[in-house]
Amino acid sequence: MDNESRVNVAIGAEGLVKRYGEDVLALDGVDLYIEANTVYALLGPNGAGKTTTISILTTLIQPTAGSALVAGFDVIREAGEVRQRIGVTFQEMVLDVELTGRQVLDYHGRLYGQGKKERRAKAAELLSLIEMEDAADRRVSTYSGGMKRRLELARGLMTEPEVLFLDEPTLGLDPQNRASIWEYIYRLKKERGLTLLLTTHYMDEAERLADRVGIIDHGRMVAEGTPREFIDQMGADTIRIAGRGDSAGLVQSLREQSYVETVTEGEGVIQVGIDSGNRRLAEVVTLATRGGYSIEDISVAKPSLGDVFLKYTGRQLRDR
Amino acid sequence: MSAAVTLWSKHMRKLRVHPEEAIGLLIQPILWVALFGLGMKGLLGQSIEGGGNAYITFMVPGIVALTALSGAISGGLIWLNERVLGIAKEYLAAPIPRSSILIGNASSIVTKALFQSIIVLVVGVLIGAQGSLNPAGWVAGTAIVALFALGFAGIALTFATKTNDPGSYHMVIFLINLPLLFLANALYPLEALPRWMEVVARANPTTYVVDGMRQTFLDSSVAGAGYDLVPLWVCFLVVTAFAAFGMGIAYITFRRSLK
Numbered sequence: 001m002d003n004e005s006r007v008n009v010a011i012g013a014e015g016l017v018k019r020y021g022e023d024v025l026a027l028d029g030v031d032l033y034i035e036a037n038t039v040y041a042l043l044g045p046n047g048a049g050k051t052t053t054i055s056i057l058t059t060l061i062q063p064t065a066g067s068a069l070v071a072g073f074d075v076i077r078e079a080g081e082v083r084q085r086i087g088v089t090f091q092e093m094v095l096d097v098e099l100t101g102r103q104v105l106d107y108h109g110r111l112y113g114q115g116k117k118e119r120r121a122k123a124a125e126l127l128s129l130i131e132m133e134d135a136a137d138r139r140v141s142t143y144s145g146g147m148k149r150r151l152e153l154a155r156g157l158m159t160e161p162e163v164l165f166l167d168e169p170t171l172g173l174d175p176q177n178r179a180s181i182w183e184y185i186y187r188l189k190k191e192r193g194l195t196l197l198l199t200t201h202y203m204d205e206a207e208r209l210a211d212r213v214g215i216i217d218h219g220r221m222v223a224e225g226t227p228r229e230f231i232d233q234m235g236a237d238t239i240r241i242a243g244r245g246d247s248a249g250l251v252q253s254l255r256e257q258s259y260v261e262t263v264t265e266g267e268g269v270i271q272v273g274i275d276s277g278n279r280r281l282a283e284v285v286t287l288a289t290r291g292g293y294s295i296e297d298i299s300v301a302k303p304s305l306g307d308v309f310l311k312y313t314g315r316q317l318r319d320r
Numbered sequence: 321m322s323a324a325v326t327l328w329s330k331h332m333r334k335l336r337v338h339p340e341e342a343i344g345l346l347i348q349p350i351l352w353v354a355l356f357g358l359g360m361k362g363l364l365g366q367s368i369e370g371g372g373n374a375y376i377t378f379m380v381p382g383i384v385a386l387t388a389l390s391g392a393i394s395g396g397l398i399w400l401n402e403r404v405l406g407i408a409k410e411y412l413a414a415p416i417p418r419s420s421i422l423i424g425n426a427s428s429i430v431t432k433a434l435f436q437s438i439i440v441l442v443v444g445v446l447i448g449a450q451g452s453l454n455p456a457g458w459v460a461g462t463a464i465v466a467l468f469a470l471g472f473a474g475i476a477l478t479f480a481t482k483t484n485d486p487g488s489y490h491m492v493i494f495l496i497n498l499p500l501l502f503l504a505n506a507l508y509p510l511e512a513l514p515r516w517m518e519v520v521a522r523a524n525p526t527t528y529v530v531d532g533m534r535q536t537f538l539d540s541s542v543a544g545a546g547y548d549l550v551p552l553w554v555c556f557l558v559v560t561a562f563a564a565f566g567m568g569i570a571y572i573t574f575r576r577s578l579k
Binding site: 058059060080081083084086088090092093094095096098099103107108110111112113 | 322323326330333334337338405406407409410411412413414415416
């Protein structure tokens with residue numbers, strides 16, 4: 001990495017390893033380079049190592065091996081400097097429910113050394129951003145799940161961080177609330193100079209928000225690129241086939257077809273990336289029938305990150 | 321250190337909003353003072369120097385000590401809950417010295433325990449304990465109870481850092497509560513104890529805070545009920561050492577947990 005691009009790297013991690021005791025290897029050598037003012041989505045199933053990675057980058061735990069720089073400072077040796085410059089929202093909702101929304105923001109600002117006037121102004125601005133001015137003086141225990149997540153987001157922004165870490169920001173929310181959180185994040189991306197690292201196991205979230213996506217599984221980075229790059233690799237359309245029979249044979253004969261870009265098989269689903277789904281559907285069905293493969297379910301869709309995940313890890317990324 | 325103040329003020333606000341638990345803790349000590357004390361006043365009224373009020377004066381410091389240590393130990397639950405609920409993560413990700421997390425928690429525990437102790441002391445005086453008229457005595461008394469509470473706050477925070485289960489924490493409170501009171505000179509003088517109990521009592525910080533209170537908050541000529549009191553400077557020394565010990569292990573345990 002040359003000097004110029006080094007200056008632009010907001011998060012740089014090399015060889016992060018985290019071992020718990022003898023048996024548990026949460027991270028097995030993770031590298032990450034995230035440019036400033038971009039949104040990066042770390043995509044992976046539960047247990048992949050996303051939360052461990054974020055915990056290390058936000059100085060909550062120390063890696064067993066490897067190093068990381070966040071906002072230009074070392075997470076182990078210069079943890080205090082890192083903490084000054086970051087905001088975090090956590091997967092579990094870690095709000096103090098006996099306080100009011102406004103008090104939560106105020107105490108947070110106090111912890112970070114903000115003066116009274118600044119805290120009041122910032123809290124007002126953020127409460128307006130997340131559209132919770134009316135509820136601000138009610139206790140957090142009265143808030144819905146969606147409201148708590150919005151408050152968490154506001155709290156993460158309270159101290160104007162250079163880097164914001166969001167660990168599963170829409171976990172457990174209904175579609176409407178998810179959409180509104182995405183809207184705020186999207187607006188943040190447009191209006192502020194902020195680097196954002198979000199972890200998620202939701203495909204649509206990564207596709208919609210991220211400039212770059214990293215796929216993590218079993219503690220290792222499996223693939224990395226822009227959502228567009230990944231999806232382009234898969235072909236214009238994807239046909240997904242589930243059924244019984246000689247799947248290996250079908251995969252083989254599919255690969256021999258000129259219009260097929262890629263074929264993947266995993267967990268009983270065969271995924272075929274082709275140039276145009278509608279035109280080729282009939283031919284694929286014929287191939288299957290000829291090969292004695294009985295189709296139980298077949299669909300055509302634009303490829304998604306879920307398909308990408310299946311290709312790289314051989315497994316499906318299930319929503320909870 | 322302002323982070324410690326922020327933590328303290330947050331806990332104080334929550335205490336004002338939800339004082340039930342803190343007040344509930346007072347029921348047992350007030351029963352000791354009001355009922356047990358009155359009963360004993362009647363029983364011993366004739367048989368000890370100074371009459372019935374002498375016994376009340378004699379035993380009230382012990383109940384105050386019980387209040388302080390129970391309050392301090394149960395105060396550790398706040399930290400345990402904040403850890404278990406994940407609220408502690410906010411402190412750990414914030415640019416504050418790690419020690420201020422500990423100090424903030426310890427100071428809110430001690431503040432709460434002091435409030436509870438003063439209330440029980442006042443009840444004791446109302447029942448008949450002879451208080452000291454010397455304001456310097458009240459200041460010194462507060463100081464020694466605060467140090468005593470600080471030692472137990474440290475022990476409480478140590479347990480609260482190590483365990484994740486509020487249930488087992490409550491068990492600990494139940495188990496050590498009364499033995500600490502009985503194995504001291506709180507309800508009876510050291511001279512009255514069999515040798516083995518006396519040895520244990522002399523190793524129990526409760527003995528020193530109790531004799532300390534007898535010579536500061538209360539009128540020592542009455543509070544001693546005619547028995548020898550441990551010199552005040554020794555009381556302060558032992559209780560201070562206990563505070564240092566408690567906070568010391570809390571600090572070590574806390575630091576280790578951050579790895």
